[in-house]
Amino acid sequence: MPKSKDKYYVTTPIYYVNDKPHLGHTYTTIACDVLARFKRLDGYDVKFLTGTDEHGLKVKQSAEKAGISPQEFTDQVSQNFRDLCGLMNFSNDDFIRTTEERHIKACQHLWKVLEERGEIYLDKYAGWYAVRDEAYYQEDELREGPNGKKIAPSGAEVEWMEEESYFFRLSAWQDKLLEFYESHPDFCLPETRFNEVKSFVRSGLKDLSVSRTTFDWGVPVPGNDKHVMYVWIDALTNYITAAGYGVDPEMGGYWPADLHMVGKDILRFHAVYWPAFLMAAGIQPPKRVFAHGWWLIEGEKMSKSIGNVIAPADLIERYGVDATRYFVLREVPFGNDGDFVHANAVNRINNDLANGLGNLAQRTLSFIYKNCEGKIPAPAELTANDTALLAKVYDEMLPTVRRELDQQRFHKALDAIWEVVNAANVYIDIEAPWALKKTDTVRMGTVLYVLCEAIRCLSIIVQPVMPKSGKALLDLFVLPEEKRCFQSISRDAALKGGEEIPQPQGVFPRLQLEEKAA
């Protein structure tokens, strides 16, 4: 029997449909898409999931406001997120919506399992509730409003509510969670976030309210139609729904997921509640949750009131899809907050892409096109300088990038690739094929060949981050599809020499620094 391919399952959060897609959503999904593409090219059987969270009171209210049914409403607005996938060239294998039948069934299945195991019980929830925030507040968090009403810290009015609710026995899972963290030191990254998670759990867990009777736009609780499931179980379950939970006992071989990518604001749900639900249901927790940071825009928080929210379409218009993908992953150590400064984006894109990799390819290939009858020269004997560059290209680059990406260190991975770009630019200047043209055309051919090998491998490895540009570069070498995966980053897949190339075209356009709008 042939060994089945290794599986890799990566997920984005499901995005709340009441939002419009912006840089934050885009960032999360870019990161996942890069990992998914990387793993595919590296020979894995990949499942990459994204989707939308479509239940809850706010959605229902928005639908009412729009004068349509919640289902019609979510059909419309979830399309914004499906469009984003096309726009940003995401390669998701599935797009899940929490309103889908398969998800409702999976949630109900999970619920029943939890209930049978005694992990869920019915009780009463009482407290000060803010409709606007969909949240309860502690007495001491509240202040007195002008009309005698109590006001939440968010400024929303609260009222005393008593509500029947199902509870999940989260308190019973405190020690098991801590043991799990102890035995899985890489479960959560970055490390400082993991420390926060641990200290939260150590400080004591209360049982978690997991149903609501105050609205009905949600997954009905099996056997009690008054209740719908509250956000935790409904939303988090999407990750196993898409793997076939409740239908396929093997979950396609994709569970436990390799990575849940989340923003730091929803880490707790993923690193505490979710593993607790899963363990309680007898399912393995995911292998890793990564909490990435947020983007400031020109030093300011992104907000509707400031009006600086960046829409994906703006980014594409200004920079193009690939350059955007590159910039957000290269500019900031992944996990940190970033500051999206347009001048920096232009600078980096020009330096790294246009002047770095783009110009390297262009100067090499157009030299060949003009001076070698459009054919890649065959190499003669290799010098120490040739072998040194090729060793970086064949032997060092991919393992380094692999290692960095397995820790979600995108900026380091890209840094490692660009070390090779820079080395190749140093190489071409030292070897100076334009001078060899007059003195030693055999040596010139070898130099150009070595450069082609470097550019070929760079083009392959750049594909996950910049799929279109990587393809454009590889097209310049007229490489067939099967020569574009990571296996071909090797001497075995090397060009032979004699391959004809088309007239090269610049792949990474140079950007103009715009006048700052007042």
Add this chain to the structure above:
RNA sequence: GGCGGCGUAGCUCAGCGGUAGAGCAGAGGAAUCAUAAUCCUUUGGUCGGGGGUUCAAAUCCCUCCGCCGCCA
């Protein structure tokens, strides 16, 4: 208030016990194959303040100041 993190060149950050580093920005030079791109050299820091441990501290300890995160 409790716990944790951070403060290093103009900017973003690496280094975390052994002569202060990278990228970008700035300055000078070389080259001219290339998207006027590239390459080389170089300016620049009493590593937040103070105290301590050590032969030796950006690196360990204490304290103060300033940011930030999580929790209450």
